[in-house]
Amino acid sequence: MRKTKVKVHPYIPNSAPEVKQAMLKEIGIKKVDELYNEIPSKIRFKGKLNIPDGIESEFALKRHVETILAKNTSCVDNLSFLGGGVANHYVPVICDEVNSRAEFLTAYAGEPYEDHGRFQSLWEFQSLMAELLDVEVVSVPTFDGAQAASSSIGMIRRYTGRDEILISDTTSPDRLAVIQNYCHPMIKITMVKHNVKTGMMDIEDLKQKMTKNVAGIYFENPSYLGFIETEGKEISKIVHKNGGKVIVYADPISLGVLTPPSNYGADITCGEIQPLGLHINYGGATGGYIGVNDDPKLVQEYPWRLFGIDKTEVEGEWGFGDVLYDDRTSFGNRETGKDYVGTASALWGITAGVYLALMGPEGMKEVGTVIMQRSQYAAKKISGIKGIKAPAIDSPFFKEFIVDFNKTGKTVSQINKALEKKGIFGGKDLSKEFKELGQSALFCITEENTKEDIDRLVSELKNIIK
Amino acid sequence: MSADIKSKLRKFHQAKWDEQLIFELDTPGERGIIVGGVEDEIEKQIGNGFANLPTGMKRKKSPALPEVGQMRVLKHYLRLSQHTLGADLNVDIGQGTCTVKYSPKINETIARNHKATKLHPWQDESQVQGALEILYKLNEYLSELSGLDHFTIQPPSGSAAIFTMASIVQKYHEVRGEADQRDEIITTIFSHPSDYSAVALKGYKVTMLYHDPKTGVPSAEALRAAISERTAAIFITNPEDTGIYNPEIPEFTKIAHEAGALCCYDQANANGLLGITRAKEAGFDMCFFNLHKTFSTPHGCGGPATGAMGVTKALKEFLPAPYVEKKKGTYTLNYNLKHSIGKVRSFYGVFPVALKAYSWLRSLGAEGIREASEVAVLNNNYLLTHIKKIKGAEAPYAKGKHRIEQVRYSWEKLFKETGVNTEDVTLRMCDFGFHLWSSHHPFIIPQPFTIEPTESYSKAELDEYLNALRHIAKEAYDKPDFVKKAPYNSVVHRINHDSFDDPKKWAITWRLYKKKHLNQN
Numbered sequence: 001m002r003k004t005k006v007k008v009h010p011y012i013p014n015s016a017p018e019v020k021q022a023m024l025k026e027i028g029i030k031k032v033d034e035l036y037n038e039i040p041s042k043i044r045f046k047g048k049l050n051i052p053d054g055i056e057s058e059f060a061l062k063r064h065v066e067t068i069l070a071k072n073t074s075c076v077d078n079l080s081f082l083g084g085g086v087a088n089h090y091v092p093v094i095c096d097e098v099n100s101r102a103e104f105l106t107a108y109a110g111e112p113y114e115d116h117g118r119f120q121s122l123w124e125f126q127s128l129m130a131e132l133l134d135v136e137v138v139s140v141p142t143f144d145g146a147q148a149a150s151s152s153i154g155m156i157r158r159y160t161g162r163d164e165i166l167i168s169d170t171t172s173p174d175r176l177a178v179i180q181n182y183c184h185p186m187i188k189i190t191m192v193k194h195n196v197k198t199g200m201m202d203i204e205d206l207k208q209k210m211t212k213n214v215a216g217i218y219f220e221n222p223s224y225l226g227f228i229e230t231e232g233k234e235i236s237k238i239v240h241k242n243g244g245k246v247i248v249y250a251d252p253i254s255l256g257v258l259t260p261p262s263n264y265g266a267d268i269t270c271g272e273i274q275p276l277g278l279h280i281n282y283g284g285a286t287g288g289y290i291g292v293n294d295d296p297k298l299v300q301e302y303p304w305r306l307f308g309i310d311k312t313e314v315e316g317e318w319g320f321g322d323v324l325y326d327d328r329t330s331f332g333n334r335e336t337g338k339d340y341v342g343t344a345s346a347l348w349g350i351t352a353g354v355y356l357a358l359m360g361p362e363g364m365k366e367v368g369t370v371i372m373q374r375s376q377y378a379a380k381k382i383s384g385i386k387g388i389k390a391p392a393i394d395s396p397f398f399k400e401f402i403v404d405f406n407k408t409g410k411t412v413s414q415i416n417k418a419l420e421k422k423g424i425f426g427g428k429d430l431s432k433e434f435k436e437l438g439q440s441a442l443f444c445i446t447e448e449n450t451k452e453d454i455d456r457l458v459s460e461l462k463n464i465i466k
Numbered sequence: 467m468s469a470d471i472k473s474k475l476r477k478f479h480q481a482k483w484d485e486q487l488i489f490e491l492d493t494p495g496e497r498g499i500i501v502g503g504v505e506d507e508i509e510k511q512i513g514n515g516f517a518n519l520p521t522g523m524k525r526k527k528s529p530a531l532p533e534v535g536q537m538r539v540l541k542h543y544l545r546l547s548q549h550t551l552g553a554d555l556n557v558d559i560g561q562g563t564c565t566v567k568y569s570p571k572i573n574e575t576i577a578r579n580h581k582a583t584k585l586h587p588w589q590d591e592s593q594v595q596g597a598l599e600i601l602y603k604l605n606e607y608l609s610e611l612s613g614l615d616h617f618t619i620q621p622p623s624g625s626a627a628i629f630t631m632a633s634i635v636q637k638y639h640e641v642r643g644e645a646d647q648r649d650e651i652i653t654t655i656f657s658h659p660s661d662y663s664a665v666a667l668k669g670y671k672v673t674m675l676y677h678d679p680k681t682g683v684p685s686a687e688a689l690r691a692a693i694s695e696r697t698a699a700i701f702i703t704n705p706e707d708t709g710i711y712n713p714e715i716p717e718f719t720k721i722a723h724e725a726g727a728l729c730c731y732d733q734a735n736a737n738g739l740l741g742i743t744r745a746k747e748a749g750f751d752m753c754f755f756n757l758h759k760t761f762s763t764p765h766g767c768g769g770p771a772t773g774a775m776g777v778t779k780a781l782k783e784f785l786p787a788p789y790v791e792k793k794k795g796t797y798t799l800n801y802n803l804k805h806s807i808g809k810v811r812s813f814y815g816v817f818p819v820a821l822k823a824y825s826w827l828r829s830l831g832a833e834g835i836r837e838a839s840e841v842a843v844l845n846n847n848y849l850l851t852h853i854k855k856i857k858g859a860e861a862p863y864a865k866g867k868h869r870i871e872q873v874r875y876s877w878e879k880l881f882k883e884t885g886v887n888t889e890d891v892t893l894r895m896c897d898f899g900f901h902l903w904s905s906h907h908p909f910i911i912p913q914p915f916t917i918e919p920t921e922s923y924s925k926a927e928l929d930e931y932l933n934a935l936r937h938i939a940k941e942a943y944d945k946p947d948f949v950k951k952a953p954y955n956s957v958v959h960r961i962n963h964d965s966f967d968d969p970k971k972w973a974i975t976w977r978l979y980k981k982k983h984l985n986q987n
């Protein structure tokens with residue numbers, strides 16, 4: 001038994017006293033504390049940290065954290081109809097199998113030699129996304145869709161040299177808050193109205209606001225409120241005529257069946273990759289994508305890393321590397337770098353690549369079609385309940401739709417509380433975000449929500465409303 | 467093991483599957499997974515689902531994704547994983563600044579619980595009390611480690627935390643009516659590139675302090691000369707990527723405060739300092755920690771990450787919303803912060819990273835955290851002692867002084883004497899199963915390489931890494947041409963870089979490769 005009080009931690013091999021002594025000796029000092037000689041004593045921390053003692057055993061640690069987590073009710077415990085940015089899509093087991101591989105999980109920033117696989121899998125993410133988006137260039141993923149939207153705006157600002165951006169007023173409020181902070185105070189944001197009956201962009205308002213000072217427009221399709229903007233071509237025409245650029249934020253899981261934005265004039269397609277094989281994780285497993293066509297001037301404006309493919313000196317070998325690294329990224333040159341770049345969501349990018357490789361063209365078509373059919377079925381059934389209208393905006397939609405509870409005499413909050421008692425998470429309450437909709441909620445139907453789930457929701461809603 | 471690693475080198479060869487690109491595996495008709503069609507009853511009622519969709523909005527041509535069976539997709543990615551050298555497999559100390567330490571497996575197991583993975587961010591607070599408790603307590607511990615009062619995990623990386631601090635600086639001066647006057651920020655040349663670029667994004671003119679050529683750190687005198695009534699804030703990293711602690715730091719914050727500027731502490735390099743010295747005592751108003759570095763969560767090939775950011779009481783109302791609070795025993799999200807900058811990421815931050823960091827902190831406890839820091843510094847100075855003795859290697863600045871958690875070394879002497887540069891050494895290190903990194907901009911130290919051993923690797927492993935460095939330096943003197951043709955035992959050989967900066971040739975996607983190099987559209 002050791003006489004010393006020093007505890008040897010399994011994560012810290014050289015905390016073993018014998019090893020420590022040997023190392024101190026080689027350095028030529030007596031105590032570790034001497035290594036901190038440069039820190040003035042007046043700023044040395046002398047007290048004891050007010051942090052609980054370590055939980056020594058692995059099982060006790062597991063039990064401790066799991067006891068806290070047990071206080072949560074998850075979307076496995078309850079049936080969920082929540083969307084509004086991220087949603088419960090099915091995660092193929094191969095996605096988890098690959099992203100829990102130690103090699104991918106614990107790699108960081110090796111060279112394209114010993115990390116050849118990291119480069120290849122992220123280059124494949126870029127390539128697979130490019131096919132889905134029908135564009136030529138996609139970067140490695142950034143933090144989330146909100147950052148992708150923000151950086152896209154930064155890209156067209158620098159591209160056009162114009163400091164104002166138009167944003168559709170049906171944009172997700174959560175995302176808009178990120179965009180606003182990103183733009184402030186360098187980029188002026190002007191909101192463009194929508195037609196309250198159809199949800200489509202107000203073209204007259206756009207025409208008025210799309211001046212020669214405006215870098216372009218940002219809108220979401222499908223919108224945050226679920227409906228599909230069908231005037232993309234017309235919007236692009238107006239913006240391009242004035243020398244602006246078009247940014248469309250698109251849900252990638254819709255693109256097996258919906259027309260990719262590049263086909264109706266989008267210069268930049270951006271969005272969130274969470275639907276492509278990532279668990280929701282309390283909104284914490286996200287990644288943003290940006291896709292453009294191969295206009296070198298626009299490619300030059302990407303802030304993040306772009307991986308390229310080429311040959312090696314040995315016939316038949318593929319090699320990878322960074323495209324336009326030196327002056328474009330702030331890693332290469334802090335003064336000329338566009339925007340900033342840092343650790344983002346690479347593991348989720350690899351996972352989204354796995355997802356697309358598994359799904360193929362047929363899988364993406366299948367999942368898009370199922371979502372279209374089931375969400376329309378859900379809206380139809382819900383709308384059949386007396387006092388409820390769904391969708392509240394009468395336009396085609398994908399995955400999400402507004403349910404109008406105004407005539408039920410109940411608030412969304414009351415309805416959701418009642419649903420919760422029945423083991424159901426109802427739609428996201430919109431009454432604060434879009435006041436003009438009154439007591440309305442955004443319901444989300446993914447491929448995981450079966451007919452049985454939808455029928456159960458409808459039946460519980462009927463009981464609550466009557 | 468065939469080689470005694472104390473005296474010899476590991477006979478390493480990385481896996482080399484000669485694996486194709488996923489697109490080359492395309493076999494029309496194969497399927498990787500079936501989603502399944504809709505129920506008959508729904509089909510009957512709704513039809514194909516596209517009746518109301520204008521024809522222009524229905525995709526006409528299917529995406530040209532490859533069609534590959536499930537096992538082959540799995541095999542493809544497993545092979546690519548074997549072409550990747552994660553920290554779990556090598557002695558990953560050659561990626562200085564990045565604190566590549568052990569990411570305990572128990573935390574991965576915990577984070578795979580559906581009570582974490584299957585939580586939706588718009589669930590009612592009453593349904594996510596466990597998640598909020600984790601965030602609340604993590605914020606408490608981080609506050610204790612920094613001495614600051616309030617933390618948020620919303621920034622999704624260190625760079626994003628820098629951007630968040632710059633946003634708060636701006637809002638702070640706006641509220642005080644001094645935003646127009648204070649349009650400059652001062653940082654240092656050896657700080658992370660984002661301390662320049664993320665700050666410049668907010669419209670600030672950025673001034674960079676240079677280090678004293680002898681001490682390797684900027685002096686308080688240099689700051690005094692640069693500061694003025696136009697300075698909005700200072701962004702200081704201490705130690706910088708050189709690993710040299712700047713003892714004048716309390717003077718820095720005093721000078722800045724006297725000039726009306728805020729003091730922001732980039733603590734990406736905190737791994738040697740936890741429990742040793744804190745942002746508060748050094749006089750900072752804000753700081754951040756990288757949970758994916760210092761707090762052990764895995765780097766994931768470059769994220770997910772978190773730059774947990776803290777502020778003093780005076781700046782609480784400026785934090786990004788929502789802020790996690792505890793009221794009458796219940797955890798809640800507070801959106802009502804008077805001067806909040808808004809948001810810097812969707813929802814609340816990267817929850818799985820916060821969860822793993824919480825678990826890591828609880829496993830170590832107060833004493834363990836301090837021990838981790840001390841051993842990280844011990845390991846670093848052990849390496850420094852030995853690397854200085856390698857012919858061709860140097861540790862510029864601060865001669866005779868100890869370093870904190872990392873050192874930026876130089877192969878300049880080796881290069882001058884043999885023609886072998888840092889890149890050559892780096893590629894030769896691959897042959898022994900190691901990674902060695904140079905530096906990011908600016909490249910002030912010639913032929914740089916940056917090593918940060920952390921607390922995770924044993925003395926025997928550090929010795930093995932040292933042996934490889936020694937061996938390659940000797941090779942450089944004996945047979946430089948051999949080193950310059952490395953790697954020999956890695957996945958691939960020297961890559962042709964010519965196309966990467968040429969718009970006519972670059973192939974950022976398979977689609978572009980086919981177009982530019984195979985003449986296929």
